[in-house]
Amino acid sequence: MSQSWTARPIERVPIRSQVRRRLLEGMLRGDPAPGSSINESGLSVLLGVSRTPLREALLNLVGEGFLSATPGKGFYVLPLSTKEVEDLYPIIAALEVLALHASPSPTSAQLKRLAEINAELESVRDDWEAALRQDELWHQTLLSGANNRRLLETIRTLKYHAQRYESAYMRHSGRIIRSVEQHRAILRALRDGDREGAARLLEANWKISQDFLLPWLREEEARKEPPSRKAMKYERSDEG
Amino acid sequence: MSQSWTARPIERVPIRSQVRRRLLEGMLRGDPAPGSSINESGLSVLLGVSRTPLREALLNLVGEGFLSATPGKGFYVLPLSTKEVEDLYPIIAALEVLALHASPSPTSAQLKRLAEINAELESVRDDWEAALRQDELWHQTLLSGANNRRLLETIRTLKYHAQRYESAYMRHSGRIIRSVEQHRAILRALRDGDREGAARLLEANWKISQDFLLPWLREEEARKEPPSRKAMKYERSDEG
């Protein structure tokens, strides 16, 4: 009894969780494309699971705002919209600022680690997925000291939404959003002990990303509207 | 054709949504008590529905952080904890401040409405459920101009969690948390055009509620710990 190798229980991951992850990863790459609807039976055979855990995963994603469901018609991927970016980014900015204020002053080791991550981000050439990952890692490292689980969790979820937009932007425009300079400025402020300044720079960082996305999105929306083909409208979902 | 009464489609509410609402309302009153586990079959016959939509509702509530699920063992209501209050309230405060800043200056009609709601809140005697509702209505009215759907939605969800604590506090201590004076101060600031001051007062409002809850919760936790009966531990859930 009590051998060391039995100490850790074996990990069990419900199918619904695995499916959820797969779907989310896909959507971040635009795979079930924004606006497209989802066929449960088809998807379930594709994934090799029954409709039950698949539906559980889909409903979970509805709850997080990636999908929507209209009664009787099923699930569809929420379309991208300028309005959502305008709504979303200020929330993320505010919460990251809150998290930064809730963190202890970073140690020099942490600052070094942040600089390293930023250097790697700078060295990324064309691989925008890697860039996204690295940027996310930087922010997560910056705020990891916050000791507010719910806050970090909320931020993480909201940033998945942001990723949906940023990856779409990079994929379609071919451009990469790199915040290397802004990260450096934030680090400088932190090194000088200027937390308030760092917070404002962090806020600005999100504002700048927004300024990349919005013009592009407006252009995209303009490109699709004029043809004036019966634009499919998405009605309100349930969950009263 | 096109009579006025046919204009609006009849509303269809999936069972999962109705169940979800019932469960949530119950939990806010402490009915499935914090910490207690849930028997799916039993509950499903109680509600007169099958396990499928019930599970969908339960999983939804897991996603929102009211329940948790451990693989193979099922669902349980998350216990109340001081840590959650310490995590939660600053987030709500920050987001309400953000929403206030995102709102246009309130018209005098709105200010009047807010004063009315506050007066009704003041007149409430013992009915703490009514007090909670009225307080919630006041905040919602204050921020209703924000034009940021996701922000308002996020706030609403987080406040359900706060309600779980506040209703428990009122039920157990018999005391009622009334923020009438604080609301008045906020209104004064708004009437004077002092948005920044109003924001700080709003932030303070949440801080004060926290200061009611935390001592009580610590006391409750202290009352339960010392007996040192094998405290049931809750393990991490899934959703990787």
Next chain:
DNA sequence: TATGTGTATATTGTATACAGATTCCTAGCA
């Protein structure tokens, strides 16, 4: 008495079945 083992029961996680809506397609007609 305390501790471990085997078996019965209960409960969860997933799969399948079924009824009711919705969508799609075609034929008929203006």
Next chain:
DNA sequence: TGCTAGGAATCTGTATACAATATACACATA
């Protein structure tokens, strides 16, 4: 040609079935 009616096929929402796992309890053993 364009539009409408209607019925087949598809799909969703919910119920039920089934297998795997967990819990409870009696019994054996030290």
